[in-house]
Amino acid sequence: VLIIACPCALGLATPTAVMVGTGRAAELGVLIKGATALEQAHKVTTVVLDKTGTITLGKPVVMSVEPVEPFSRTDLIRMGAAAEVNSEHPLAASIVQHARDLDIELPLVGSFEATPGRGIAAVVENRDVRIGNASWISQSGFDISELTERGSQMARNGQTPVFVTIDGEPAGIIGIADSVKPESARAIAHLQEAGLDVWMLTGDNSLAAQSIARQVGIDPARVIAEVLPFGKAEAIASMQAAGHVVAMVGDGINDAPSLAVADVGVAIGTGSDVALEASDITLIGGDLNGVVTALALAKQTFKTIRQNLFWAFAYNVVLIPVAMGALYPLTGHLLNPGLAAAAMALSSVSVVTNSLRLRGFTPTKHPRASSSASVQQVSPATS
Numbered sequence: 001v002l003i004i005a006c007p008c009a010l011g012l013a014t015p016t017a018v019m020v021g022t023g024r025a026a027e028l029g030v031l032i033k034g035a036t037a038l039e040q041a042h043k044v045t046t047v048v049l050d051k052t053g054t055i056t057l058g059k060p061v062v063m064s065v066e067p068v069e070p071f072s073r074t075d076l077i078r079m080g081a082a083a084e085v086n087s088e089h090p091l092a093a094s095i096v097q098h099a100r101d102l103d104i105e106l107p108l109v110g111s112f113e114a115t116p117g118r119g120i121a122a123v124v125e126n127r128d129v130r131i132g133n134a135s136w137i138s139q140s141g142f143d144i145s146e147l148t149e150r151g152s153q154m155a156r157n158g159q160t161p162v163f164v165t166i167d168g169e170p171a172g173i174i175g176i177a178d179s180v181k182p183e184s185a186r187a188i189a190h191l192q193e194a195g196l197d198v199w200m201l202t203g204d205n206s207l208a209a210q211s212i213a214r215q216v217g218i219d220p221a222r223v224i225a226e227v228l229p230f231g232k233a234e235a236i237a238s239m240q241a242a243g244h245v246v247a248m249v250g251d252g253i254n255d256a257p258s259l260a261v262a263d264v265g266v267a268i269g270t271g272s273d274v275a276l277e278a279s280d281i282t283l284i285g286g287d288l289n290g291v292v293t294a295l296a297l298a299k300q301t302f303k304t305i306r307q308n309l310f311w312a313f314a315y316n317v318v319l320i321p322v323a324m325g326a327l328y329p330l331t332g333h334l335l336n337p338g339l340a341a342a343a344m345a346l347s348s349v350s351v352v353t354n355s356l357r358l359r360g361f362t363p364t365k366h367p368r369a370s371s372s373a374s375v376q377q378v379s380p381a382t383s
Contacts, residue, residue: 003340004323009315009347013308016355021301024361029284030294031269037280040264041298043245047191047291048236048258050250051202051209052090054268054288055188055216056178058251060090062098063159064175066150074104076172080164082106083122083129087114088253091162094176095131117203117228117254130165131174133205135226137163144170155207158215185216187288192217194295197244201235203227203254232258249291266291293363300361308351315347 018035025032032038052058067076081099084092085106099106110123119132121140130137134151137144142165151161151173159175191198199222202209209225224235232248236258239246248255248262259265259278267279268286276282283290323335 009312020358031282042302046197046244053251060094060178067172158211229254233261
């Protein structure tokens, strides 16, 4: 009885499956931080995607420059890029890069203050330069109403409008766009086919975000835009309060709070160190299909754990009565301790062997993107 009741199989049921599952995930480019992350991942009902660097390439380019007299295109790019040169935001980097592409020499910045997710205030050549979204500049007390319609038109075309004022006067708008990753539409379609609710959460302009959402097959009604970094965390928390188990996918510093709050934080491996640290799962590459792989493998791993536990319990339920002499009236013999030891070893081997089947897990082939989820490519504006 003591030999048969040895709980080796029960003790191996979970850790072997978790070890093999996380190992297979690593081979497929998905780093899972532990059993807790794996356990939460198989329960996910809602996937929330950041836009820049997650759905898109994260390498935005300047598409259009529309100055307001008396300022010229060169003035707009020169002063705007100088103000943004110390910023880490991808949109800022695109403006600075555009200035360099045009061989525009940038003046030194006297002071610099960034408002996360909103904009930059800087002193350039003793002039007050503000560059950011419309609501932030308006809240700063500057009237940019004459630029609002032009900005909306840019957003409808899939560009993010960045407004610039110089000494309180509207200087113009810089339109920036980011190409959608080729695999994004396919990955999102696969998540939806798996029964998951897919949302986009971004600090970008609402019209621009909805334009990207349509390209990749996300319902525009499931787009939450113009959200500040901590607003993203609050949005995730509200979904959790409504009963959803949420996986948040992001790559930037602004995504770290929401990655930490989500039931499962998934960081794009090409993103910031802060996002990687705050996440539970890391996609080594920038491929969004890694999210599909991670969630599918988590479900398969826990299916294997349940199988292991079932057979371990079934073994004890069947053989402990035999060890206690249940068959003695029929056979006249008690169970040989050697056979009991062999049976106990066999139960452990069966659990380990079943777990090793996860080594053969292969990501499901992703469906082709439909024509309604086609990818729009962009090219930099010329000088």
